[in-house]
Amino acid sequence: MNSWYFSHLTLIQGMLISVPLALSVQIALRSGVFSFASIGFYGVGAYGTGILTMRGWPVLPAMLLMIVVSGLVAYLMSAPLIRLRGLYLGMVTFAFDLILTVVATNGGELTGGALGLLGVPLGIGTGGLLAAALVAILAVSQLERRAVGRALVGIKASEELVMSVGVDLKSRKRTVFAISAALGALSGSLYVLTFSTVQPTSAGFTLIITTLTMAVIGGTSSWIGAVIGTVIITWLPTLAATIGEYQHLVYGVVLVLVVMYAPEGVLGALRWLWRRLAPRLRPARPPALVPSGGPPPDRGAAARAEPVPADRVKG
Amino acid sequence: MTQQMINGAVLCAVYVLFSLGLTLSWGALDVLNLAHGALMMFSAFTAYVVTQHVDLPLGLLFVIGVGTAGVCTLLLDVIVFRHIRAKVTDKRQAELLTLIAGVGAAGIPVTLAVAYTHDSPFGIGHLDWSAYRLGDNAQISTIQIAIILLGAALCTALALWVSRSRTGRALRAVAYDGETAELMGVNTRALSAVTMLIAGSLAGLAGMLLVIYLGALTPGSGEPFMLKGFAIIILGSVGSVWGTAIGAVVLAATETAVISQTSGTWVDAISFAIILLVILLRPQGVVGKGLAERV
Amino acid sequence: MSAVTGVPSLEVRDAAVNLGGVKALDGVSLTVQEGRLYGLAGPNGSGKSTLLAAISRLLDLTSGSILVGGADVMRRSPFEVARMGLARTFQTVRLMPQFSVLENAMLGADQPVYGSSFVRQWLMPWWTRSREASVRARAEAALERLHLMDLRDEPPLSLSYGVQRKVEIARALAAEPRLLLLDEPTAGMNRAERDEIGELLLRLRNEGVTQVLVEHDLKMMVDICDHLYVLDSGHLIASARPAECIREPKVVEAYLGRGRRAAA
Ligand SMILES: Nc1ncnc2c1ncn2[C@@H]1O[C@H](COP(=O)(O)OP(=O)(O)OP(=O)(O)O)[C@@H](O)[C@H]1O
Ligand SMILES: [Mg+2]
Numbered sequence: 001m002n003s004w005y006f007s008h009l010t011l012i013q014g015m016l017i018s019v020p021l022a023l024s025v026q027i028a029l030r031s032g033v034f035s036f037a038s039i040g041f042y043g044v045g046a047y048g049t050g051i052l053t054m055r056g057w058p059v060l061p062a063m064l065l066m067i068v069v070s071g072l073v074a075y076l077m078s079a080p081l082i083r084l085r086g087l088y089l090g091m092v093t094f095a096f097d098l099i100l101t102v103v104a105t106n107g108g109e110l111t112g113g114a115l116g117l118l119g120v121p122l123g124i125g126t127g128g129l130l131a132a133a134l135v136a137i138l139a140v141s142q143l144e145r146r147a148v149g150r151a152l153v154g155i156k157a158s159e160e161l162v163m164s165v166g167v168d169l170k171s172r173k174r175t176v177f178a179i180s181a182a183l184g185a186l187s188g189s190l191y192v193l194t195f196s197t198v199q200p201t202s203a204g205f206t207l208i209i210t211t212l213t214m215a216v217i218g219g220t221s222s223w224i225g226a227v228i229g230t231v232i233i234t235w236l237p238t239l240a241a242t243i244g245e246y247q248h249l250v251y252g253v254v255l256v257l258v259v260m261y262a263p264e265g266v267l268g269a270l271r272w273l274w275r276r277l278a279p280r281l282r283p284a285r286p287p288a289l290v291p292s293g294g295p296p297p298d299r300g301a302a303a304r305a306e307p308v309p310a311d312r313v314k315g
Numbered sequence: 316m317t318q319q320m321i322n323g324a325v326l327c328a329v330y331v332l333f334s335l336g337l338t339l340s341w342g343a344l345d346v347l348n349l350a351h352g353a354l355m356m357f358s359a360f361t362a363y364v365v366t367q368h369v370d371l372p373l374g375l376l377f378v379i380g381v382g383t384a385g386v387c388t389l390l391l392d393v394i395v396f397r398h399i400r401a402k403v404t405d406k407r408q409a410e411l412l413t414l415i416a417g418v419g420a421a422g423i424p425v426t427l428a429v430a431y432t433h434d435s436p437f438g439i440g441h442l443d444w445s446a447y448r449l450g451d452n453a454q455i456s457t458i459q460i461a462i463i464l465l466g467a468a469l470c471t472a473l474a475l476w477v478s479r480s481r482t483g484r485a486l487r488a489v490a491y492d493g494e495t496a497e498l499m500g501v502n503t504r505a506l507s508a509v510t511m512l513i514a515g516s517l518a519g520l521a522g523m524l525l526v527i528y529l530g531a532l533t534p535g536s537g538e539p540f541m542l543k544g545f546a547i548i549i550l551g552s553v554g555s556v557w558g559t560a561i562g563a564v565v566l567a568a569t570e571t572a573v574i575s576q577t578s579g580t581w582v583d584a585i586s587f588a589i590i591l592l593v594i595l596l597r598p599q600g601v602v603g604k605g606l607a608e609r610v
Numbered sequence: 611m612s613a614v615t616g617v618p619s620l621e622v623r624d625a626a627v628n629l630g631g632v633k634a635l636d637g638v639s640l641t642v643q644e645g646r647l648y649g650l651a652g653p654n655g656s657g658k659s660t661l662l663a664a665i666s667r668l669l670d671l672t673s674g675s676i677l678v679g680g681a682d683v684m685r686r687s688p689f690e691v692a693r694m695g696l697a698r699t700f701q702t703v704r705l706m707p708q709f710s711v712l713e714n715a716m717l718g719a720d721q722p723v724y725g726s727s728f729v730r731q732w733l734m735p736w737w738t739r740s741r742e743a744s745v746r747a748r749a750e751a752a753l754e755r756l757h758l759m760d761l762r763d764e765p766p767l768s769l770s771y772g773v774q775r776k777v778e779i780a781r782a783l784a785a786e787p788r789l790l791l792l793d794e795p796t797a798g799m800n801r802a803e804r805d806e807i808g809e810l811l812l813r814l815r816n817e818g819v820t821q822v823l824v825e826h827d828l829k830m831m832v833d834i835c836d837h838l839y840v841l842d843s844g845h846l847i848a849s850a851r852p853a854e855c856i857r858e859p860k861v862v863e864a865y866l867g868r869g870r871r872a873a874a
Binding site: 034 | 410421542546
């Protein structure tokens with residue numbers, strides 16, 4: 001067991017580091033916010049923490065500062081962003097991730113140019129990573145409970161509805177945006193403190209693919225999905241030795257297939273199974289996790305569209 | 316100064332070709348294809364792989380490169396995007412899944428190119444073009460002339476196609492209201508296939524022209540182009556052909572000016588600055604009318 | 611709840627809404643007194659849902675203003691008017707498929723929790739937990755009124771359309787509103803279910819809940835409403851007691867005249 005642990009240490013560490021990042025994408029998607037911005041903030045967290053600790057800052061303050069700054073910046077940024085319609089928000093946050101690569105490459109001495117930061121002091125052990133991942137899970141899981149959870153699920157289903165029951169949609173979305181960014185920054189900080197290096201491409205396009213795959217393959221409806229996805233994506237390459245350099249190709253194919261055939265991810269499949277099995281295991285009805293019927297029948301007047309076009313909805 | 320204008324015009328033409336595909340599929344089909352940049356790179360990469368094995372005339376290489384990007388985009392639409400559109404009724408959810416699928420799809424060509432080239436630049440030769448002197452310290456090569464003419468011609472052709480042809484009218488009808496258009500007898504499947512084929516081919520053409528003009532591309536070349544494409548279509552407003560042309564002129568001019576004044580390392584940041592400015596100041600884009608509103 | 615002080619619950623002043631070139635509302639003014647049940651009638655496409663969307667602030671007026679409880683709400687967000695005591699149902703049922711019937715009702719009952727800061731709701735789970743019981747109690751009381759308690763754990767999409775509409779009404783009631791907007795609450799229901807809803811609305815009226823009811827079932831409106839407003843093509847064409855209102859020539863023409871012309 002012990003030798004297994006040491007020979008797989010890098011993977012275990014990588015997995016723990018990825019948990020907050022996968023969660024950051026999961027909560028954005030779950031709340032109907034098409035944002036890839038947290039992956040950019042992963043870069044901010046990695047570079048920021050690396051630069052600070054290399055200049056002698058102690059680990060914890062450096063990390064906390066980057067997390068808080070990322071959250072605040074994201075909160076401020078979100079004011080104009082949250083008004084954008086779906087595809088525009090996706091586009092702008094995607095652009096934000098790509099531009100950070102440019103900034104990192106051109107940051108001169110501060111960011112180490114194309115080579116990135118090298119020799120960041122190691123500042124965290126596996127125990128610390130585990131603790132950070134657990135804190136992230138705890139924080140995100142609280143967003144799924146009771147009133148908070150009901151409102152967030154509602155946002156994705158119908159923004160008009162949640163506003164009409166009294167949810168301050170705009171502030172809710174902005175806060176989610178900020179939480180997502182803070183989780184991204186946390187993950188980036190953990191990365192640089194564990195592997196002591198970060199390159200401009202570390203937070204680039206391939207990270208977007210990997211992270212989206214983690215969040216989507218597990219299922220974005222709950223934090224459990226993000227954790228399942230992280231575990232799968234971390235251990236997938238070890239199962240098939242040939243994956244090697246084609247890793248991101250496999251992720252790409254998997255991502256496309258999951259989106260096409262199982263947009264609810266592994267979690268959706270498990271729920272589906274549970275719905276099938278539960279009635280047989282016990283006489284009671286299945287839990288009300290998943291819709292069991294089709295859309296309501298079209299009944300004339302009631303089924304016609306209402307005069308609230310999506311893009312005119314106020315926030 | 317003349318030289319800078321020539322460089323700017325070439326840049327502008329490539330941008331136009333690249334962005335037209337992106338804006339067309341978004342405007343008409345609500346598909347923001349995040350694999351567009353990767354497929355642009357992939358067209359040049361395919362041509363490069365071919366040149367490694369056989370010696371083909373440039374014309375044929377163009378057919379292969381452009382065809383690859385066009386067909387890949389078409390397949391992406393037929394296999395993936397259409398499936399999502401048919402299965403997911405909630406429009407927002409469909410858009411999101413399309414976006415994610417596009418990211419996944421982009422991973423495929425990029426990984427292939429990285430694996431084949433070990434993440435290093437690749438080119439397809441054909442670098443010798445006769446140049447003509449213009450005035451004292453400016454010159455223009457035949458490839459530059461070809462790029463500028465192609466950009467202008469295809470942009471005009473596409474604008475005419477959208478505004479005049481039967482198919483173009485159908486496209487605008489779909490952009491305005493897909494369901495109604497379908498009820499009125501528009502074959503939306505065929506139309507989306509044609510649109511995506513054109514969009515992909517334009518990306519492919521941009522990739523081929525770029526690899527010849529610059530001499531080489533890298534597997535990651537598509538990413539900064541996505542940034543530029545975003546800036547251009549948000550400037551020109553989604554779905555508008557002439558808006559795209561205007562956006563490309565603005566971006567190319569700004570970039571050329573910045574390159575001539577500075578070391579040029581920050582040039583990719585201009586696109587992002589433009590995106591931010593437009594979002595803050597004029598969310599509707601400078602032209603203000605998309606494909607749909609002009610019906 | 612304040613006693614009636616002469617301030618109407620709801621006042622719409624010269625409201626106009628343009629939707630893509632269509633004047634969905636044009637110069638509509640009306641008043642809703644506290645504790646009454648108002649009917650809003652009109653043929654298809656006359657602007658009824660548009661008016662409800664404008665009152666609940668989901669849609670901006672092109673011109674005009676709306677006052678809720680005497681306060682101008684034109685600068686307020688939908689969630690703010692909801693917290694002022696306004697609840698509504700939608701013409702197209704909006705239920706969360708992944709929630710049970712009870713949870714859907716709880717979404718409405720959560721309002722007092724939403725009123726506190728989001729960070730408190732998120733990072734102080736014991737705070738929301740302490741309120742969960744009362745939220746649940748209010749949701750169950752609302753379900754009880756609609757005789758839905760047996761279905762509380764059912765996923766809504768497994769239910770008939772009429773029952774789904776009842777869940778929608780229960781969610782609105784769970785917020786314990788002072789002003790309730792109902793958009794075709796009985797569409798897709800059978801006669802018995804309609805009568806049940808009619809009785810419920812009357813009972814709510816007697817409890818002092820102000821209501822605006824949009825319905826195509828004129829008989830039901832005449833039976834239960836205190837006052838009827840009739841819209842046609844975005845204009846208010848009648849405002850009177852129900853029995854008189856439906857006999858006004860303009861109203862007859864709006865409903866029947868057009869039908870005759872279409873039939874010819
Ligand atoms: N999203 C929209 N865009 C443009 N026009 C709209 C939109 N929604 C509604 N309309 C138009 O506004 C007008 C009023 O519509 P509204 O839905 O308010 O009518 P209604 O009285 O509720 O009708 P119904 O009895 O059918 O529900 C109609 O002419 C309709 O065509
Ligand atoms: Mg209506």
